[in-house]
Amino acid sequence: MTNDKEPEPTARRGGWRTATETALYGPEGFYRSPEGPAGHFRTSVHASPLYAGAVALLLRRVDDALDHPDELAFVDMGAGRGELTEGVIAALPADVAARVRAYAVERAERPAGLDPRIEWRAAPPGGVTGLLFANEWLDNVPLDVVEVAADGTVRRVLVDTEGRETLGGPVEGADAEWLARWWPLAPEPGLRAEIGLPRDRAWAAAVATLARGVAVAVDYAHQRAARPPFGTLTGFAAGRGTTPVPDGSCDITAHVALDACALDGAAPLTQRAALGALGVSGARPPLSLASSDPAAYVRALTRAGEAAELTASGGLGDFGWLVQPVDLPPDAPLLVDVADHEEE
Numbered sequence: 001m002t003n004d005k006e007p008e009p010t011a012r013r014g015g016w017r018t019a020t021e022t023a024l025y026g027p028e029g030f031y032r033s034p035e036g037p038a039g040h041f042r043t044s045v046h047a048s049p050l051y052a053g054a055v056a057l058l059l060r061r062v063d064d065a066l067d068h069p070d071e072l073a074f075v076d077m078g079a080g081r082g083e084l085t086e087g088v089i090a091a092l093p094a095d096v097a098a099r100v101r102a103y104a105v106e107r108a109e110r111p112a113g114l115d116p117r118i119e120w121r122a123a124p125p126g127g128v129t130g131l132l133f134a135n136e137w138l139d140n141v142p143l144d145v146v147e148v149a150a151d152g153t154v155r156r157v158l159v160d161t162e163g164r165e166t167l168g169g170p171v172e173g174a175d176a177e178w179l180a181r182w183w184p185l186a187p188e189p190g191l192r193a194e195i196g197l198p199r200d201r202a203w204a205a206a207v208a209t210l211a212r213g214v215a216v217a218v219d220y221a222h223q224r225a226a227r228p229p230f231g232t233l234t235g236f237a238a239g240r241g242t243t244p245v246p247d248g249s250c251d252i253t254a255h256v257a258l259d260a261c262a263l264d265g266a267a268p269l270t271q272r273a274a275l276g277a278l279g280v281s282g283a284r285p286p287l288s289l290a291s292s293d294p295a296a297y298v299r300a301l302t303r304a305g306e307a308a309e310l311t312a313s314g315g316l317g318d319f320g321w322l323v324q325p326v327d328l329p330p331d332a333p334l335l336v337d338v339a340d341h342e343e344e
């Protein structure tokens with residue numbers, strides 16, 4: 001439980017939202033460093049090119065649903081170093097790629113050597129038609145942490161740049177309303193929650209940039225029926241989980257209340273189901289292929305291993321996908337037979 005006595009005097013002490021904003025995106029911020037996210041951890045994008053292939057297939061289905069517009073946008077929100085955008089362009093047939101306008105939206109600088117067809121932007125373009133895809137973006141939208149104090153009140157957790165926490169004032173207004181609706185806390189001292197309101201707003205703003213198409217958010221997620229009792233705020237650096245210290249030395253991330261982000265018409269599902277519906281399968285190739293075409297067998301085995309990682313229970317397969325159509329017919333076939341893949 002957090003110390004709720006008078007804090008020691010210290011350089012900077014505020015809520016986790018402000019501290020994270022500076023630690024990740026300030027001039028010395030974690031995400032400003034040249035190595036980028038891939039230098040510290042592996043997302044689905046880095047795990048296998050099958051992921052970009054599946055997103056490219058989804059983009060083609062969106063293209064079909066939009067009846068093949070002259071310009072088809074692919075917006076990679078929180079693009080890292082543009083790896084997904086490059087992979088999606090590479091996986092598209094030439095005639096579709098020729099109509100695609102690809103945007104990588106990132107707070108870090110454009111990396112050297114990026115495909116010149118990709119527009120690098122600090123904010124998503126407005127009024128476009130196509131697919132906006134946000135892989136592990138929302139978990140990096142900073143938020144405040146709250147804790148139930150000894151007297152049963154819900155208080156904002158304050159943190160200094162060395163990661164030392166104390167309790168601040170009671171939570172009020174829109175933040176209190178969000179907690180009551182999405183993450184109600186029993187009056188048990190020590191219980192914690194993370195106020196997802198900045199993420200709901202960030203997601204709604206990103207979706208609003210689409211004139212027509214589909215927006216997809218993919219992230220570590222939890223639902224109202226099973227919020228983690230002590231929250232999920234954590235640090236990450238050099239391939240390992242660490243204590244979160246908001247000094248720019250590590251990523252600071254918390255799982256996403258994706259159900260709270262969902263707008264009208266959104267469909268939440270697991271990555272396992274979504275990728276299954278996009279043809280990514282961890283099934284091993286038939287043994288007979290090993291004798292008829294050994295090279296094809298080895299390639300298929302590699303693909304199956306990568307697909308298994310992307311869809312694994314207890315791993316990437318448990319990630320949440322929030323699929324948000326914008327001005328599309330409700331029966332547009334985006335993720336075909338998705339329910340069949342939920343339990344695979």
Ligand SMILES: C[S@@+](CC[C@H](N)C(=O)[O-])C[C@H]1O[C@@H](n2cnc3c(N)ncnc32)[C@H](O)[C@@H]1O
Pocket residue numbers: 031037043044045046077078079080081084105106107108122123134135136137140141
């Ligand atoms: C965990 S990384 C994910 C990178 C990439 N999408 C992937 O899956 O490999 C999150 C990225 O989102 C970026 N980001 C966070 N907030 C952003 C914002 N408001 N606009 C643009 N990029 C943002 C960060 O700089 C960081 O590169």
